[in-house]
Amino acid sequence: MAEAIEVLISAGHVPVYAHPGDAGADLRAAEAVELAPGQRATVGTGVSIALPDGYAAFVVPRSGLAMKHGITIVNSPGTVDAGYRGEIRVTLLNTDATETYSVAIGDRIAQIIVQPVVRARFVEVEKLPGSQRGEAGFGSTGYNAAESGDRA
Secondary structure, three states: OOOOOOOEEEOOOOOEOOOOOOOOEEEEOOOOEEEOOOOEEEEEOOOEEEOOOOEEEEEEOOHHHHHHHOEEEOOOOEEEOOOOOOOOEEEEEEOOOOOOEEEOOOOEEEEEEEEEOOOOOOOOOOOOOOOOOOOOOOOOOOOOHHHHOOOO
C-alpha cells in the first residue's frame, strides 16, 4: 500500500474511504438539492482542503449513483489544485429522462482521489517526432475487434 500523505481539512463531514484499498474517499452533500430529469446543480460538500505542493485532488462520480439513478458529475474529474482553499463543490447532473433525484444533507455524492502530479515543462518545436499512431485522432482505433485489426 502506498504511503499516506497528510491533507489539512476543514469539514462538516471528513471524507472516508469505505473499504481498505479504495482509491476514492466519499464526499457528502452539505445541502439538500432536487434534480429534475436533465437538470444539473452545484452541491456544496462543506469540505475545504490544503494539499501539499506536488499533489492534486480529483472529484469523480460514484458508480452506484450513476448506475442506479443516472447521477453523474458534469466536469468529471473535477480538479482541486494544491493552492485552492475554497469549498469543494460538485456539479451533479441527473441523466435520467423521467425521475427526479433528491440529494439530502449527508448523502454520499462523489469521491475524492488525491494523487501526486508532475508539472510539465513545455518545449516548443517546429515539428513533433513521429509515432506509430501519428495524427490519427479521437476514435481512430475503432471500438470492435474487426475495426482495430485485433482478431481474438
